[in-house]
Amino acid sequence: MLKIYGVYQSRASRNYWMARELGVEFEGVPVIQARRLDDPLAPDAPLNSRSPEFLKINPNGHIPTVEDDGLVLWESIAINLYLARKHKGPLAAGSLTEEGLIEMWSFWAVNNIEQHAVKIVLTHDNALEDTPGGRETLDVATRLLKRPFEILNQHLAEQDYLVGNRFTVADLNVAEIVRYAMTEKALTDANPNVVAWYERGHERPAFRDMWQARALEG
Template sequence: MLTIYGVYRSRASRNYWLAGELGLPFTSVPIVQAYRLDDVQAADAPMNTQSPEFLAVNPTGLIPCIDDGGFVMTESLAINLYLARKHGGPLSGQTVTEEAEMLQWTMWAATEVEPHAVKIIMLRDVQAAESEQGRLTIRAANKALKKCFARLDQHLVATGHVVGDRFTVADLNLAEVFRYAMSQTALFDAAPNVKAWLEQCQSRAAFKTMMETRSNEPE
């Protein structure tokens, strides 16, 4: 049985979405980020990333983390590549070349896109986003992301998908990274293929189920 450690309001959302796409039964163990709590050691504190029980599973104290029949793994995007490879089907690479492309695009998203996109999502508070520092941060993130959006927009011209001619784990991984920048409408307006692709990804039933559960979690 697959166990996913992490709340839906975290990068664990990526793993919950993929598990839904694959139809995998799993146990969810909600682990709250310690920074969201006033006192992680309070008697009524929920299980969190500094809880001894979780650190015994993942000493890094980061979510998400999975335990797949005794195999423990961290890093959300890598977890998805592993699960897709293990369970096969159209979401996984059908050739060595496709697997390489999925790894390539996932690493690109993690190294070139997410570092900038995450700065945007961290400024969800309106007051923080409208402060001078907030505006400068968002402006810099947009400038860096413009090239990333242009690259993916051109790539999607051929088939509308990241790898091959179908929805795969590569689409899911990138969609979850690009979701962080959804508030920046100008980026998407300048990259219509990216905009249409993300809408298509997010129209999938497994994504909607994941987001519904996520929305019911406390912020």
């Protein structure tokens, strides 16, 4: 059985969503981020990304990580691409061309969107958006995301999904990265095709099921 290490309120959400889309049986192991604890190595600390037992699985000390038939994989995007190839179906590439496009869009989002989008979500999560430094962080990140959002918006003007005009692992990967920045009206108001595409993904039953499980974590 597929085992997913990581809480839903982390990048592991991508893998939990993917597993549900594929309909594969999985076990979730709620490893939390060490940064959320005052002392992650305390004897009574919950299982976290610096716990010795987790570091035996992923010495990087990051979530998510998966175990699948003896294979251990790190990195959420790589995990989803692997699961798509293994289980095939409509989320996977139907040709070498689609394989290339799926990987292109997935890693484009990692390289061009994620680092700036993460600054946005962390600023909001830490309630810093109304502080001078927080507002500056949001403004800079939003400015740096202007062009990537425009590129995505232009591509989605011609088709409903990123590859093959159907929902694939590329859409899931990119939507989960874009999600971090969707609070910023300067980006959403200027890119309606991105918003419509994002909402289509969030209407999917597998996403709704994952999001409900995420909400239950508290």
